[in-house]
Amino acid sequence: MGEKRENSAWIRRFHPAPESGVRLLCLPHAGGSAPFYFPMSKALSPAVDVLCLQYPGRQDRRLDPAIDNIPDYADAVVAELKPWLDVPTAFFGHSMGAVLAYEVALRLERDGLPAPIALFASGRRAPSRYREENVHRRDDDGIVKEMQLLSGTDSRILGDEEILRMVLPAIRSDYTAIETYRSEAGAAVSAPITVFTGDSDPRTSLEEAEAWRVHTTAEFDIRVFSGGHFFLANHAAEIIDIISKKISGAGRQQS
Template sequence: MTTASGNATGHSSPRVPRAGGAGRWLRPVAAAPNARARLICFPHAGGSAGFFFPLLKSLPGTVEAYAVQYPGRQDRLAEPCLTSVDELVDAACEVLRQEPAMPLVLFGHSMGASVAFEVARRRERSGAGSPLGLVVSGRRAPSLRRAETVHQRDDEGLIAEIRRLNGTDDALLDDPEVRRMFLPALRADYRAIETYRMAPGPPLRCPLSVFVGDADPRVSVAEAEAWREHADGEVSLQVFSGGHFYLSDRPQEFSDRLSAELTRLCGPVTGSR
């Protein structure tokens, strides 16, 4: 079964992951035999790579897509969870460094938006190359701090937060075995994002696209608009109808609008999937 949260109970992709560390971290979502660019997708707190499989159905024909699989969930359930954004960024940057060179677009939803943002910053600072673009979704600008302690709640408190976001079926949240599998990763991810603080640094050089739901209880449109101060280049804001998981509720609209952004960032292509 697959949940909107993409937690440890969801099915992973039927494709066989590539060998080595990259194969553990990067899961192929959409192939493109003549790829000119690669889309890397970072999931939300408690999420997994499988979250993106139903969402990327109409990408440009020259963009291949991979989703990041964090440790501590699905087929990485036995691995220790990472508990800071810095650790997630360190690991992602090392994996991307080992990959064949190709222009990148980074996409992240919720916690994944912060991870993708820091990966983009790290690559620009290190000389690894500025991404073609960064697309952030369902997350307030990193300069806007808010005291959050969800990761310190008991299990019922964590579950209450997930119910509030409408990210997972209630039947799954009520299943003790399911909860036992996904709560450790969920708590670790909430600890990572709630203790994250952006270090000072120059704004991004790459184009920045911001997606947000107009009824998201975690981020207002104004808080999403504040991403503009973190980029020197072009910044666009797209507001969707829906809450925190607007992209799961409106998968075709999301896919179409992301595809349009990729075409703009990567150049015109012939056809789509």
């Protein structure tokens, strides 16, 4: 299915675990980057071989053209992921990453390629739930303000504002992609979906999170945590434990 590269422009493998027999692909939020998932990769190794996506337009890919729509994002991820589908693979996506994970899963199924054994959608309303949002049309200060709103006081999420402003073009492209995204009516994946959501997330209500149920033909589970959009920062151990148990169970069924 293609040549597997240890670290391609798109895929980072911080803690290789080739003998684990199961993989987890982690897809970052809008404006996010692969190192966001370094702690999760470390925690799951060596039981799970974790791959983390590095989107164009940030960090060492700062000079690569950013992508401003979900279909092109998903097509690019599918192309990069093909060589890594030799073992059962699950997807974890936060915010924009959740929608992107869903669209990648749909494409894999349609192309007759190995589909994910599980999809973990975190911090994002269901693909079929829309809100009129225009962050991508704001000036730079407006985008920074939005990111501050979502991250709260957690400097680990926001990072250095000076660095943040350097990657604003990529962040704007990400917001354009997710805010203009529209899902295909009636589409659903065959992978079981587990949704993680914060009880005070300003961008996702409980009803909007529950609506992920119609996007799978398999089992559905939802876990609600205290916190806002980046609730996972304070519940990492519990979330990682849930992922580990569900992946190991799904992996045994596949083998």
